[in-house]
Amino acid sequence: MSDRTDEPCVLVCVTGCIAAYKACEIVRLLQKRGCRAKVLMTEHATKFVGPTTFRSLTHEKVAVGLFDDPEDPIHHISLAQEADVVLVAPATANILAKMAHGIADDLMSTTLLATPSPIVVTPAMNVGMWEAPATQENLETLRRRGVNVVEPGEGYLACGDVAKGRLAEPEQIVEATLDVLARSSSPDAKLLAGERVLITAGPTHEPIDPVRYIGNRSSGKMGIALAEAARDMGAQVTLVLGPTSLEPPRGVTCIPVETAQQMHDAVIDAFDASTIVICAAAVADYTPAHPADHKLKKSAEPLDSVELVQTPDILGEISAHKGGRRVIGFAAETDRLLEHAQAKLERKGCDAIVANDVSRADSGFGSDTDKAWWVTSDGAEELPTLAKADLARAVLRRAYDL
Numbered sequence: 001m002s003d004r005t006d007e008p009c010v011l012v013c014v015t016g017c018i019a020a021y022k023a024c025e026i027v028r029l030l031q032k033r034g035c036r037a038k039v040l041m042t043e044h045a046t047k048f049v050g051p052t053t054f055r056s057l058t059h060e061k062v063a064v065g066l067f068d069d070p071e072d073p074i075h076h077i078s079l080a081q082e083a084d085v086v087l088v089a090p091a092t093a094n095i096l097a098k099m100a101h102g103i104a105d106d107l108m109s110t111t112l113l114a115t116p117s118p119i120v121v122t123p124a125m126n127v128g129m130w131e132a133p134a135t136q137e138n139l140e141t142l143r144r145r146g147v148n149v150v151e152p153g154e155g156y157l158a159c160g161d162v163a164k165g166r167l168a169e170p171e172q173i174v175e176a177t178l179d180v181l182a183r184s185s186s187p188d189a190k191l192l193a194g195e196r197v198l199i200t201a202g203p204t205h206e207p208i209d210p211v212r213y214i215g216n217r218s219s220g221k222m223g224i225a226l227a228e229a230a231r232d233m234g235a236q237v238t239l240v241l242g243p244t245s246l247e248p249p250r251g252v253t254c255i256p257v258e259t260a261q262q263m264h265d266a267v268i269d270a271f272d273a274s275t276i277v278i279c280a281a282a283v284a285d286y287t288p289a290h291p292a293d294h295k296l297k298k299s300a301e302p303l304d305s306v307e308l309v310q311t312p313d314i315l316g317e318i319s320a321h322k323g324g325r326r327v328i329g330f331a332a333e334t335d336r337l338l339e340h341a342q343a344k345l346e347r348k349g350c351d352a353i354v355a356n357d358v359s360r361a362d363s364g365f366g367s368d369t370d371k372a373w374w375v376t377s378d379g380a381e382e383l384p385t386l387a388k389a390d391l392a393r394a395v396l397r398r399a400y401d402l
């Protein structure tokens with residue numbers, strides 16, 4: 001970590017791309033926002049911008065070759081450890097491929113492999129290279145490992161195309177970097193390191209026929225907030241996500257599902273590897289017994305009754321086999337909240353229930369805040385009305401302490 005000053009240290013890794021000159025602006029903006037910027041360049045990057053430019057901007061030595069610094073024979077390790085965040089800007093297809101595959105054949109790739117700090121990559125390349133399955137798969141691998149990707153924009157590319165591949169705007173890159181820095185320096189940043197957190201989120205859709213389903217009003221916001229918070233607290237996160245219009249968070253493994261049965265199967269698959277399980281999904285309790293394989297026509301096949309059967313109780317089933325895992329459920333209630341939550345805790349056999357008062361305007365489906373109680377066999381703890389992100393952290397801290 002940065003020890004020369006109190007300013008957070010951003011190691012800006014510049015690769016060989018025409019957008020390398022924009023790294024000068026990025027360095028300036030980082031400095032304006034109170035960061036110390038150090039620059040590491042690949043040999044190819046020096047063909048686009050000279051190290052002297054960065055040296056003048058940063059008043060720091062610019063690192064290029066593995067053996068360039070005679071005073072520091074293991075320069076990649078000191079650079080890797082000194083950085084509070086590593087920003088690869090611009091990131092070529094080549095450096096993304098090296099990072100995805102653990103190739104360490106120069107100062108930059110060895111530093112990226114060695115760093116314990118969060119990494120932000122900002123790809124910039126020709127559209128064909130951007131769209132190539134190899135690049136997209138490499139990016140997916142990096143995202144899964146928690147690398148933050150600032151997607152390129154669309155516009156005029158050096159090759160003459162007008163398409164996706166242009167380096168994102170420097171301001172956007174700096175915002176994303178500061179955001180990662182803020183998350184990684186929060187007091188909870190390492191609390192869940194080593195934990196594997198499995199979360200269910202969103203509604204389920206139970207098909208009546210290929211176009212109709214039984215669903216509910218869950219937005220998935222709470223489960224997604226939990227997944228983001230757990231990731232930011234250092235956990236490896238698997239999110240089993242029902243149908244929602246919201247994007248799954250970056251840096252978590254997302255398993256999209258539609259039905260309660262699919263959610264059940266995905267949870268059972270991931271359960272053994274998990275250490276904490278949080279069931280935040282609003283799972284449909286009933287599903288049509290015989291979904292039609294074609295769209296039912298109201299004139300010929302009136303929908304005046306649908307035979308329903310119960311769905312598997314995911315929380316109940318995993319609680320019965322939880323071993324050393326901590327298992328937490330949610331209860332969305334409109335009346336006699338604590339009484340229902342206590343009964344649910346006992347019936348499901350989980351370690352805690354987050355009881356949510358969905359009768360209030362500031363709580364429940366679709367809202368950005370929640371009024372909740374943390375209910376365990378020791379009693380009920382009232383939490384203040386919190387933004388979902390804050391409630392997520394409060395729940396995870398308590399889950400960790402169980």
Ligand code: CTP
Pocket residue numbers: 200260279280281282283284285311312313314315316328329330331332344
């Ligand atoms: N849950 C689950 N599988 C189900 C139903 C619910 O895992 N088939 C989980 C939810 O994710 C939540 C908790 O159980 O964590 C409570 O959900 P809720 O629908 O309130 O529970 P029910 O058992 O359906 O209780 P109720 O009698 O209130 O309908």
